[in-house]
Each structure stands twice: as C-alpha cells, then as structure tokens.
Amino acid sequence: MKCRTRQYFTLGALSALTLALAACGGGSGSTTETSAPAVTPTPAPTANAKVDFGPNVLIFDPGMDTASIQSQINNIYSQQHSNQFGTNRFALMFKPGNYPVDINVGFYTHVIGLGSSPDDVQVDDLHVEADWLNMSQDATQNFWRSAENLSVQHPASVTPYPVRWAVSQAAPMRRVHVKGDVILSSPWCGYSSGGFISDTLIDGQINSCSQQQWFSRNTEWASWVGGVWNMVFVGVQNPPTPGTWPSPPLTVVAQTPVVREKPFLTIDGSGNYSVFVPALNTNTTGTTWHGRTEAGTSLPISQFYIAKENVDTAQTINAALARGLNLIITPGVYHLTDTIRITRPDTVVLGLGVATLEADTGLDAMDVADVDGVKISGLLFDAGTTSSPALLKVGTSVTGVSHAANPICLYDIYARIGGEIAGKAHTAVEINSNNVIGDDFWLWRADHGDIGLTTTGWTINPAINGLVVNGDNVTMYGLAVEHFEQYQTLWNGNGGSVYFYQSEEPYDVPNQAAWMNGSENGYPSYKVADSVTSHKAYGVGIYSFNFVTTGRNVALANAIEAPQQPGVSFTDLITVSLDGTSLISNVINNTGGSNIGQNGAVASYP
Incomplete structure (x- = not known):
C-alpha cells in the first residue's frame, strides 16, 4: 500500500501512552500435537557441528563486546534504512542472554532470538521508525522486515518514547515480550497503514495511533487504544470493547478457531541448533508461551x-x-x-x-x-x-x-x-x-517502484x-x-474463513473500458464464487485510489460479491475512497452505499 491523502486521528498526548506495568495471565485453549516423522538425512552432521548459515546471517553471543554488536547492527541498518527495492537481505540472531543494544529494523532485516522462550533473549530497544520517506513520518512503505522470539526491556534511559513499530504490510511482530508500551506509528502519529502481531505479550498499552488497519491474534496486553478504519482482534486477551460498527472500527472474535504458530530456530546450552514446531491449537486465547508450557516438536x-x-x-x-x-x-x-x-x-x-x-x-x-x-x-x-x-x-x-x-x-x-x-x-x-x-x-x-510502475504498469x-x-x-x-x-481474491472453495482483509483496487487502470467485468464496472476485490454455500469473513476493508486515472471516471460497482446463501456471512465491512473521487458504488452485492462523501460501511451481511 502506498498512501497519499488519508484520514486519521490521534489519541491524546504521549503521556497518555504510559501505564504502570500490568501482569497478564497465560493463554488458554485446547491443543492437538502432531509430530513430523523422523528422517535420516544424508549426510548427517554430528549434533554439535558448527552450522553455517552463510554470510548474510549475523549471530551474536552475550559474551561479545556490546559496542561491537551495536556497531554491526548499525551498519546493517545504515544499508537497509531506505533500501526498499534493494537486493541485500539479513538476519540478526541473538543467542540467549542480555544485550544492552538498540535495534532499528530496516528493510529485509529479520531479528531473531534463539531461546526457547522470548524472555531468554533481552534487548534494550527494538523499533521501526517512520523517518525515511520524504522525512514525513510516513510509514506506509515500511515493508519486508520482522522480529520474533525476544524481549524488549525498553528502559527510560534509552528513549522517552514507547516501542515504535511504525509499519505497514509484510512486517510482522511474532512471539515478542515488550516490557512497556507500544505505538504502531511514529511518536507523532504520522501515516501508517496495516500490520500483523501474534503470540506477543505487551506489559503496557498498545496505541494504534494513525494505523488505518491492523490485525492482532493471540496476543496479551494491558490495554489497546485507537482505530481508524479496520482493526481486527482474534483470540486476544483484554481486547478493546467494540461498539456500533464502524464507530469504533473494532472487530473482536473471542477465540482463534485453529492455528499452529510459526516454527522458530533455537539453540541450547551446548550450542546445538534446532527448529521448534509448535503444536496445532484450537479455540485459543492469548499466547502459547506466557504462563504455560508450550507444546510442540523439536527438530534437530x-x-x-x-x-x-x-x-x-x-x-x-x-x-x-x-x-x-x-x-x-x-x-x-x-x-x-x-x-x-x-x-x-x-x-x-x-x-x-x-x-x-x-x-x-x-x-x-x-x-x-x-x-x-x-x-x-x-x-x-x-x-x-x-x-x-x-x-x-x-x-x-x-x-x-x-x-x-x-x-x-x-x-x-x-x-x-x-x-x-x-x-x-x-x-x-x-x-x-x-x-x-x-x-x-x-x-x-x-x-x-524503481521503474515507475504507477504510470505505466497496466501492461x-x-x-x-x-x-x-x-x-x-x-x-x-x-x-x-x-x-x-481483476479479482484481488477469488474464493471458489467451501467452508472458507477470513479474519481481517485489506485491499486496494488497482491504481493504474487506463480507462473504464479496460476494466469491465461483463457489463459491470470493475472487478470486486473479494469475489466468492456463486457455487459456494459456506463462507465467512470478519473485518473487511477495501480502498480505491485513481492515482493516474483521476478525472477519467473509473469506478467499481461492488467491493465484494458473494452468493446469497444461509452459510455465507460477512461481518464489519468498509470501503474508503483514498482520494475522495474514486468511486466504489456499493460495499457488497449492490448494498452499503458508495464511498464518495462518506465511507461505505456494512455491519453485517446478510
């Protein structure tokens, strides 16, 4: 997503972001354990053989000089700060221990703790800043980076601000313990648009600030504030209280129906690496690891x-x-x-x-x-x-x-x-x-992108x-x-479920004649085939912006099309014209009204 003129609101002064640390309880839910079958690799190295992850993986040990670690982190960040379409890729791995370092996460950078628990690796600060795109506090192009399996001490001596995770798409935070507050934008609530957090514990408050849409799953925090268009919470402990959609724009699903958390690397005290594969869980809330023993299988x-x-x-x-x-x-x-x-x-x-x-x-x-x-x-x-x-x-x-x-x-x-x-x-x-x-x-x-696709990309x-x-x-x-x-998403199978959907229609349609679905203007972003009898979706946001077609009257008839079946349902839907002129005539199946003048919104369908 590349945001231009957009609406957002802030939620009070920064002082309102700080809370006393709050203890959160452990997650709950049933577990189904599934183990991978044993294999006999050829050749198989000895268990404690040195593992070569190649030149693009930096592995840190708590016994290393702190200044040297910080220098290497800074060097990677200086290369990746604004390197949106570059070819460099890096992973920063931290063996269990305490690291008084500041990690600013740039493009194509993956920060990894190697403990069995996030609390086995602690760093002073971990953050993504909105400070490179025209120096405008704009995070709408902060893509392709991630952090997982570590804790963030965040002492006041490091920065007066909360942990900043100012990101948009493809920038997940997984399995992290933040010992303080989090803000999902710059401290001044500059533009930000989309993100993902799961299996994470935040001792304090999380403030979405300018985030236009966000997805949170199986996460625990003291409190959440904020929301602009589409904020979805699934299996979250202590979620915000939803009101009348879309004000506030909050969708809460109490339990995660089925999920297996992402596998992750670990290292033991003897230097042996393994990959932990979490168990398949059903009907859960909260994290897999906080206050409970995590089920799963360890693969050498x-x-x-x-x-x-x-x-x-x-x-x-x-x-x-x-x-x-x-x-x-x-x-x-x-x-x-x-x-x-x-x-x-x-x-x-x-x-x-x-x-x-x-x-x-x-x-x-x-x-x-x-x-x-x-x-x-x-x-x-x-x-x-x-x-x-x-x-x-x-x-x-x-x-x-x-x-x-x-x-x-x-x-x-x-x-x-x-x-x-x-x-x-x-x-x-x-x-x-x-x-x-x-x-x-x-x-x-x-x-x-680098070759000007916004103006010529259609072909x-x-x-x-x-x-x-x-x-x-x-x-x-x-x-x-x-x-x-054409269709951003085409769903032909039965029994599908979507928890949070974010989509923009194409910016570069040359004219309406080039974007016709039969006799209908444009292609819906989310199309459920007429043959489908069961499908459900929660928290669906679809946006339009005629970047190069402003003034050419390119319009979309329906953001969503789905069969009218008893087993097909949609909850909390919204359309937004990002430029105030690009028209989506209806939210779903010729209902919900247009997104010109005011946002089109539907609380439930049918």
Whole structure:
C-alpha cells in the first residue's frame, strides 16, 4: 500500500501512552500435537557441528563486546534504512542472554532470538521508525522486515518514547515480550497503514495511533487504544470493547478457531541448533508461551538443508528435499530456473531475512503437493519478466483430501509483481488443498517502484489475480491483497474463513473500458464464487485510489460479491475512497452505499 491523502486521528498526548506495568495471565485453549516423522538425512552432521548459515546471517553471543554488536547492527541498518527495492537481505540472531543494544529494523532485516522462550533473549530497544520517506513520518512503505522470539526491556534511559513499530504490510511482530508500551506509528502519529502481531505479550498499552488497519491474534496486553478504519482482534486477551460498527472500527472474535504458530530456530546450552514446531491449537486465547508450557516438536538442525544465496539453485534445493530433508533458506535473492517442489508430508521450510525466490523463467516459484502438515514461512515470491502461472501453488490440483488433523500452514507469505523489475504473473498464490491455514499474507502487484510502475504498469507488470482459493475449509488470518487487474481474491472453495482483509483496487487502470467485468464496472476485490454455500469473513476493508486515472471516471460497482446463501456471512465491512473521487458504488452485492462523501460501511451481511 502506498498512501497519499488519508484520514486519521490521534489519541491524546504521549503521556497518555504510559501505564504502570500490568501482569497478564497465560493463554488458554485446547491443543492437538502432531509430530513430523523422523528422517535420516544424508549426510548427517554430528549434533554439535558448527552450522553455517552463510554470510548474510549475523549471530551474536552475550559474551561479545556490546559496542561491537551495536556497531554491526548499525551498519546493517545504515544499508537497509531506505533500501526498499534493494537486493541485500539479513538476519540478526541473538543467542540467549542480555544485550544492552538498540535495534532499528530496516528493510529485509529479520531479528531473531534463539531461546526457547522470548524472555531468554533481552534487548534494550527494538523499533521501526517512520523517518525515511520524504522525512514525513510516513510509514506506509515500511515493508519486508520482522522480529520474533525476544524481549524488549525498553528502559527510560534509552528513549522517552514507547516501542515504535511504525509499519505497514509484510512486517510482522511474532512471539515478542515488550516490557512497556507500544505505538504502531511514529511518536507523532504520522501515516501508517496495516500490520500483523501474534503470540506477543505487551506489559503496557498498545496505541494504534494513525494505523488505518491492523490485525492482532493471540496476543496479551494491558490495554489497546485507537482505530481508524479496520482493526481486527482474534483470540486476544483484554481486547478493546467494540461498539456500533464502524464507530469504533473494532472487530473482536473471542477465540482463534485453529492455528499452529510459526516454527522458530533455537539453540541450547551446548550450542546445538534446532527448529521448534509448535503444536496445532484450537479455540485459543492469548499466547502459547506466557504462563504455560508450550507444546510442540523439536527438530534437530541435522534434519535441515541450509540453502545459501549464490550457492543454491532450485536443482540443489530439490535434491535436498528429495533426500527427506527440511529446508532453511538463508537471506538472499534466489534466481530460480525451475520450480521448488515440496512433496513430503510435514516438511518444514523456514525462510530467514525475507529470503526471496524469483521465478526467472515463467514457471511457478514453488509448488506444494497435496500432503499433510507442510509448514512454510518467511518467503517473498518475486515475479520474473516472463509470466508465471502462479508464484506459489499449494496442491497442484483439487483432490478433495482432508488435512483437518494436520493442515498445511503458511506464515509470512509475500508475493510481489513489479516494483524492482517488470515482473509478470497470472496469479500470485493458488491454494487447491483443503484445510490450509494462512497467517500473514501480503500479495502485491506493485503500485510504485524503481521503474515507475504507477504510470505505466497496466501492461508492464500485469497480473490477473492475487489469491485464488479452490480448496475447502481454508482459513486466513491477516490477508492483504492489492492492485491486481481483476479479482484481488477469488474464493471458489467451501467452508472458507477470513479474519481481517485489506485491499486496494488497482491504481493504474487506463480507462473504464479496460476494466469491465461483463457489463459491470470493475472487478470486486473479494469475489466468492456463486457455487459456494459456506463462507465467512470478519473485518473487511477495501480502498480505491485513481492515482493516474483521476478525472477519467473509473469506478467499481461492488467491493465484494458473494452468493446469497444461509452459510455465507460477512461481518464489519468498509470501503474508503483514498482520494475522495474514486468511486466504489456499493460495499457488497449492490448494498452499503458508495464511498464518495462518506465511507461505505456494512455491519453485517446478510
């Protein structure tokens, strides 16, 4: 998302952000444990062999000189501060211990604690600032970065402000303990638009400030304040109290119906690395780790192939997968001339440092077979200049096989068509398998970039659909899909569930004639096929902006279209004209009113 003229409001002086530390209780919910089968990798290193994560991973030990650690962190940040479309990728790993350092997280930077609990690694400060885009406190392009599995002490001597996590899409905070307050923008409430937080404990208050939309799942805090257009809380302890939609714009779902938290790296006292795979949980609130014993399975590093930039190809990665190995993809850009194929049940694919898979020859970047329990996380799928059918395909065809007991899980999955290069694809992500769980997606046909796609992109970086779901009982938490040329999301399977949806229609439609769905103006962002009999969605925000088409009267008839069936329901929907002129005539199925003059809004449908 690239925001221009937008509405937002602040919520009081900074002094109102500080609260006394509040103790939060542990999470609750049922757990189903599913373990990956044992494999015998060839060759298998000894348990305590030195692990080579490649040159783009920096590993810190509490015994190292603090000034040296800070210098290395600062050096990475200086490279990545405004490097939106650069090719450098980094992961900063911290072994258990206390680090009196300040971590400013720039583009393509992944901050990782290596303990079994977030409290095993403590840093002084962890933050993302809105200080590079025209120096305007604008965070609407703060993408592609993340932090996980550590605690933030945040002493007053470091900064007078709360922890700043001023981000938009593709910048998740997972499994973090903040020992204080958090603000989701600059301290002065500059623009910010979209974000994701899960499995996190915040001792104080979290203030969304200017955040126009935000998704929170299985998180605990003392209090939440704020909201502009679309704020969704699922399985959160102590959520804000919703009122009459859209004032305030708060959607609360008491429990998370089904989720498995993202796998993560750990190291023990003997220096042995492993990957912890959390258990599948149902009907939960709060975190997996605070005040409770976390269930799951630990996989030794010997069961993983560690791929490295400029060394590995699709061929070497596929050969390792064929030997029964799991996969760690270290930071870098991987130019693929073939498709990476995940065929073994329970395979774990762990991307570090926003590892980027570019489909250079018009093939899919990755295909996942219709098998149980695959877990894929932390990858950016980039379209090449030859069009691909899909960048990520989950289940190569619709089989109807149930994976309810051990679903395929996808975390922090990003797709990009354009921006750095004139990429092309038909579809970003296609899901054919049943019971897939998606957790933090941003699928983006670029609206800006190094080669001026905003003014010429309609033919330079074409892409038809963002997400196509053909499987049944697919669940999405935190779904953002933007700027594709037809449906942003096309849902053909039954039993689908979406918790938070954020979408912008394309900015660069050349004229209305080029954007007609039969006799109807434009393509709805969210289309549920007429054959679907069961589907539900909570907290849906869809936005329009005629960046290069202002004055050309390009309009959209419906933001959402869905069949009128007893099993199909939508809760808390909103449309917004970002420029005040681009028209969405109706929110859903010719109801809800237009977004010109005032926001279109529907509390529930039907």
